[in-house]
Amino acid sequence: MARTKKKYYDISNLLKTNAQYMMLLGQRANGKSYQVKLYALKRAYEDGVNFIYLRRHDKDIKQRFVSAYFGDMPIEKITNGNYNGVEAYQGSIYFTYYDEGKKKNVRGEEIGRYCALNVYERYKSQTFVDFDSIIYEEFITDSTYLYDEPRLLQQFVSTVARHSEIKVFLIGNTLTRVCPYFAEWCLDGVLNQKIGTIDVYHFHVGDSVIDIAVEYCANAKIENKMFFGQTAKQIVHGEWDTKDVAKLPKKQDVYETVYEILLTYQKFSFVIQLLVDTEDGGRLVHVYPYTGHRKIYRQLTDTFSDKPNISARLDTKRRPEAIIAECFRQNKICYSDNMTGSDFKNVNNVFRIGQLFS
Numbered sequence: 001m002a003r004t005k006k007k008y009y010d011i012s013n014l015l016k017t018n019a020q021y022m023m024l025l026g027q028r029a030n031g032k033s034y035q036v037k038l039y040a041l042k043r044a045y046e047d048g049v050n051f052i053y054l055r056r057h058d059k060d061i062k063q064r065f066v067s068a069y070f071g072d073m074p075i076e077k078i079t080n081g082n083y084n085g086v087e088a089y090q091g092s093i094y095f096t097y098y099d100e101g102k103k104k105n106v107r108g109e110e111i112g113r114y115c116a117l118n119v120y121e122r123y124k125s126q127t128f129v130d131f132d133s134i135i136y137e138e139f140i141t142d143s144t145y146l147y148d149e150p151r152l153l154q155q156f157v158s159t160v161a162r163h164s165e166i167k168v169f170l171i172g173n174t175l176t177r178v179c180p181y182f183a184e185w186c187l188d189g190v191l192n193q194k195i196g197t198i199d200v201y202h203f204h205v206g207d208s209v210i211d212i213a214v215e216y217c218a219n220a221k222i223e224n225k226m227f228f229g230q231t232a233k234q235i236v237h238g239e240w241d242t243k244d245v246a247k248l249p250k251k252q253d254v255y256e257t258v259y260e261i262l263l264t265y266q267k268f269s270f271v272i273q274l275l276v277d278t279e280d281g282g283r284l285v286h287v288y289p290y291t292g293h294r295k296i297y298r299q300l301t302d303t304f305s306d307k308p309n310i311s312a313r314l315d316t317k318r319r320p321e322a323i324i325a326e327c328f329r330q331n332k333i334c335y336s337d338n339m340t341g342s343d344f345k346n347v348n349n350v351f352r353i354g355q356l357f358s
Contacts, residue, residue, distance in 0.1 A: 177191050
């Protein structure tokens with residue numbers, strides 16, 4: 001039986017944008033990272049320009065992890081047989097070849113470095129000569145981002161680029177739509193972008209134009225029967241990750257709305273309802289997306305305001321808000337749908353909603 005040839009992502013259309021920042025989103029294992037690594041390694045060998053492999057935390061750039069990251073690359077083909085491996089050593093990345101006489105791998109010239117964004121200040125005094133690109137891997141996380149991370153990244157880019165122009169590749173799986181880069185860089189179309197498309201955003205800074213190209217990378221044409229349920233939608237089909245969350249246990253008309261709060265963060269707006277079950281008196285919190293069709297007096301937001309009805313924390317001196325806090329502590333919370341629940345929980349990781357209701 002003949003095997004079906006797997007078709008992976010091709011970076012060529014993204015490179016044609018010639019943007020300074022190139023953001024690659026999409027399905028896991030569809031070839032995003034492979035294509036960026038291939039680009040960087042070819043540039044290193046053919047043109048003698050170096051690259052940075054960047055991760056969020058220094059714990060993720062151990063030598064063995066970095067070496068393994070390049071383990072799937074066709075090094076012999078890239079280097080015309082002169083090298084057969086890539087090795088990370090003391091902060092630098094090298095092509096290597098196996099010396100039969102010495103019975104060990106021998107490192108060639110440095111082709112790159114590996115760095116961590118959480119310790120970016122340690123690189124300020126270093127010199128980066130002939131560096132052409134930065135590969136920021138797994139820039140989207142469903143955990144916690146660094147404080148003011150988009151600004152930290154630009155600070156790091158300035159350290160590497162100095163007065164030159166380089167390419168910054170940001171590679172991310174569609175784990176969560178809650179990402180500070182989308183809001184900070186005004187990438188308003190990302191949440192509704194279609195798979196297989198490229199959007200380019202232009203930012204005018206003085207006489208210069210900074211371009212950010214965002215590609216929602218096409219899925220790899222492969223079948224994998226190891227995944228199912230909501231997880232399969234993200235891993236196999238490249239959709240934004242959603243998790244099954246609790247919904248209202250009874251019909252909406254069984255509940256009385258006691259209190260409502262509007263929570264806003266970046267492009268996300270949620271209504272937090274305190275509901276009472278008219279049949280048994282039970283209380284719970286219901287969260288659904290805010291459409292802007294009506295005004296809600298009480299608001300929570302991370303944006304500063306001197307208005308008494310707007311704050312970043314619940315006012316537990318107000319009895320309804322104290323009850324909402326108690327519902328959160330007891331996990332008596334449900335959502336209108338899985339996407340809303342997933343977005344709300346991911347906002348929690350950034351906005352620290354858990355602190356609001358404690």
